[in-house]
Amino acid sequence: MPFVFDESLLVSHVPTDVPADLKVRPLAIDDFSKGYLELLAQLTSVGNLDKEAFEKQFEAMKKSVPNYHIVVIEDRATEKVVGSATLVIEMKFIHEAGSRGRVEDVVVDKEKRGQKLGAVLLKTLVSLGKSLGVYKLSLECKPELLPFYSQFGFEDDCNFMTQRF
Numbered sequence: 001m002p003f004v005f006d007e008s009l010l011v012s013h014v015p016t017d018v019p020a021d022l023k024v025r026p027l028a029i030d031d032f033s034k035g036y037l038e039l040l041a042q043l044t045s046v047g048n049l050d051k052e053a054f055e056k057q058f059e060a061m062k063k064s065v066p067n068y069h070i071v072v073i074e075d076r077a078t079e080k081v082v083g084s085a086t087l088v089i090e091m092k093f094i095h096e097a098g099s100r101g102r103v104e105d106v107v108v109d110k111e112k113r114g115q116k117l118g119a120v121l122l123k124t125l126v127s128l129g130k131s132l133g134v135y136k137l138s139l140e141c142k143p144e145l146l147p148f149y150s151q152f153g154f155e156d157d158c159n160f161m162t163q164r165f
Contacts, residue, residue: 002029004062004070013127015120021077022117024124027070027084029058035080036072043107066132067091071124073108073117082109085121087129087137101125101134122152 003026014024027036032054040046049057061068066089073083085106089099103125108117129137138157141149146156 002062003027004058004068005065009069009128009131010071010124013124013131015123018073018120019115021075022082023074023076024120025072025074027058027072029055031072031081034074036084039081039084039107039109040105042110043105069125069128070105071121071128073120075112080109082112083107083117083121085125087125087132089132089134095135098135099133101129101132101137103129103137103139106139118148119151122149126152 005026007026010024010026018024028034032051037046037049037054061070069087069089071085071087072081074080075082086104088102088104090102091097091099103122106118106121108115108121126137137154139149139154140160150156
């Protein structure tokens with residue numbers, strides 16, 4: 001099954017307490033049919049993406065290695081994607097040509113919330129980011145989620161601005 005990044009990168013980063021009925025793995029090209037976009041729609045607007053557009057974007061992300069590390073949690077019984085988070089690696093000239101990690105698109109299916117799947121995703125991405133040598137990890141979140149993310153070592157830095165188009 002084609003993954004967006006090499007599955008072997010995750011082996012030592014997934015927490016050991018993941019329930020046996022769930023699998024943590026990279027995003028796969030066939031996750032289009034496993035509810036991946038519907039899951040993302042619980043977080044934000046996805047828009048109209050058909051299978052062809054999904055596969056084209058998937059391949060573009062896969063080719064830009066090591067930039068996109070999309071991790072999903074699959075329910076083994078239903079074969080549905082029930083959680084996802086992305087680690088985006090930004091290559092820099094600063095910090096001795098270092099890399100910065102950005103955590104994006106963290107979402108757990110509304111039916112699975114409260115089962116610590118968000119913690120599984122965050123622990124996985126923080127560990128993966130450290131192993132990839134990023135000099136820092138950052139993320140953007142709503143104020144009410146600050147306590148959740150602070151559990152994983154993130155600190156509030158309120159100097160943040162945005163433009164939407």
